[in-house]
Amino acid sequence: MAWDRQSDKARQRLQDQLVREQVRAVAAGSAYWKKRFADIARPAATVTTVDKLGSVPAVGERDVSPTGDPAAMAALVLHGGERHFALHASGPTLRKALRKKAIRSREYPRIVARETRATSYGWTGLGFRYPVASTRGDLDVLARTGARLWSVIGATADDAMVAAVTPGSVEHEALHYAALGAGSPALFPGVDPAEVALAATLAPPTILAVAAPAAAELLAALQEAGTPLRQLRTLLLIGAPSEDERAAARRALAEVGAAGDAVVLAAHVPSGGRLLWAECRPSGGGTGLHSYPDYDLVQLVDAETGEPTTDAGELVLSQLGLRGSALLRWRTGDLVASIDHAPCPACQRQVPRLVGVRRAALVVATDTGRPLDLRSVAGALAGRADLADWRVVVGSRARDGRQQVVVHLAPTSDPGEAAVGAAADIRAAAGMLPSQLVVAEDGDLGRLAGQPLTRRMLVRR
Numbered sequence: 128m129a130w131d132r133q134s135d136k137a138r139q140r141l142q143d144q145l146v147r148e149q150v151r152a153v154a155a156g157s158a159y160w161k162k163r164f165a166d167i168a169r170p171a172a173t174v175t176t177v178d179k180l181g182s183v184p185a186v187g188e189r190d191v192s193p194t195g196d197p198a199a200m201a202a203l204v205l206h207g208g209e210r211h212f213a214l215h216a217s218g219p220t221l222r223k224a225l226r227k228k229a230i231r232s233r234e235y236p237r238i239v240a241r242e243t244r245a246t247s248y249g250w251t252g253l254g255f256r257y258p259v260a261s262t263r264g265d266l267d268v269l270a271r272t273g274a275r276l277w278s279v280i281g282a283t284a285d286d287a288m289v290a291a292v293t294p295g296s297v298e299h300e301a302l303h304y305a306a307l308g309a310g311s312p313a314l315f316p317g318v319d320p321a322e323v324a325l326a327a328t329l330a331p332p333t334i335l336a337v338a339a340p341a342a343a344e345l346l347a348a349l350q351e352a353g354t355p356l357r358q359l360r361t362l363l364l365i366g367a368p369s370e371d372e373r374a375a376a377r378r379a380l381a382e383v384g385a386a387g388d389a390v391v392l393a394a395h396v397p398s399g400g401r402l403l404w405a406e407c408r409p410s411g412g413g414t415g416l417h418s419y420p421d422y423d424l425v426q427l428v429d430a431e432t433g434e435p436t437t438d439a440g441e442l443v444l445s446q447l448g449l450r451g452s453a454l455l456r457w458r459t460g461d462l463v464a465s466i467d468h469a470p471c472p473a474c475q476r477q478v479p480r481l482v483g484v485r486r487a488a489l490v491v492a493t494d495t496g497r498p499l500d501l502r503s504v505a506g507a508l509a510g511r512a513d514l515a516d517w518r519v520v521v522g523s524r525a526r527d528g529r530q531q532v533v534v535h536l537a538p539t540s541d542p543g544e545a546a547v548g549a550a551a552d553i554r555a556a557a558g559m560l561p562s563q564l565v566v567a568e569d570g571d572l573g574r575l576a577g578q579p580l581t582r583r584m585l586v587r588r
């Protein structure tokens with residue numbers, strides 16, 4: 128059955144099976160997950176379905192590396208040898224390997240290494256940067272899902288891409304393997320507009336991939352440089368764009384003399400992940416990011432409490448069938464309005480679609496220059512007996528426009544003690560203090576101005 132035409136029932140059955148295989152592999156092969164399953168007293172063998180995995184508490188990068196040390200993220204990498212391979216390889220791969228083993232072929236150790244050894248790394252991360260590992264088998268998955276991405280965005284082998292993305296990033300790796308998987312030429316000149324202009328002149332792109340916040344500026348620079356963009360039919364915004372970024376990109380695209388049917392589409396790798404999800408061409412970007420249900424399990428949690436939710440919430444990702452760095456119930460820091468399981472009204476693909484994604488919304492820059500993880504702040508405030516209520520307000524300081532984070536507290540008893548206690552817990556959980564702590568009356572908190580990120584976390588422009 129095609130990956131994008133499975134009934135709900137068939138998809139659930141497949142995902143249950145893949146969850147069992149993945150949890151077994153991850154619990155056996157990764158130092159972090161071995162300890163984690165022991166800590167929560169949930170033997171991996173009991174996690175046999177999507178629903179059961181959904182009740183495993185979600186974790187993020189700060190849970191694996193509380194100090195933000197990138198080296199600690201290596202605990203997510205699966206270390207397996209021949210025994211792991213025999214336990215976790217898929218049936219056909221295993222049968223082929225065992226035939227090679229029986230005839231003492233040198234190909235046998237190669238097949239084992241292909242599935243178990245991390246060979247390739249891409250950079251990712253929210254509060255800090257860290258590398259995620261891929262095995263050769265994982266890179267095959269990147270190529271396979273990349274070929275699907277090509278079809279989702281309405282591209283063919285005749286398309287040619289110029290990708291202005293950061294070298295070494297997971298986005299770079301995903302686009303590289305997507306072009307390989309689709310059989311399309313692709314150039315990766317880096318993010319310097321002069322280099323991108325040179326590449327686009329040498330090989331006029333039909334697809335231009337660029338980080339969403341940089342798209343409008345890059346197009347303006349290419350126009351200025353006289354770069355021919357007549358063949359450009361897909362502007363691929365990498366990172367779920369905000370409405371402002373999308374609108375600016377559309378305006379810029381209209382200015383550069385692109386092909387008549389040119390569209391702006393988004394593609395996104397959530398933090399920690401490796402597979403690139405895209406919006407479909409027939410939708411013109413209106414129906415959300417299309418995921419790959421045989422490799423991704425997408426769920427939501429309440430961003431303040433980390434508890435499972437079916438409302439808008441933080442995207443939690445479990446990778447199915449990837450064997451380098453392993454993500455299970457991974458808090459991505461992305462806020463999502465909803466996960467739509469109905470067939471896409473534009474392209475009819477029956478895959479979970481992520482609608483209304485706000486990338487990395489839960490980790491913000493502060494006036495110290497260091498990113499602050501709002502999930503840690505909320506975790507330190509949620510459920511405190513000495514607080515009746517609280518709010519976190521993120522915004523620019525009027526004086527100089529620098530980003531700051533103000534925590535408003537409504538204590539139940541002694542305000543001084545409650546503020547000191549909350550501050551200490553925020554420091555312990557988030558690694559730093561907010562810009563300001565304000566003690567307020569309970570009733571005043573509901574009147575604070577700002578766009579709600581979650582119920583208690585607000586953004587001010």
Ligand SMILES: [Zn+2]
Pocket residue numbers: 406407410414417471472473474475476
């Ligand atoms: Zn679609």
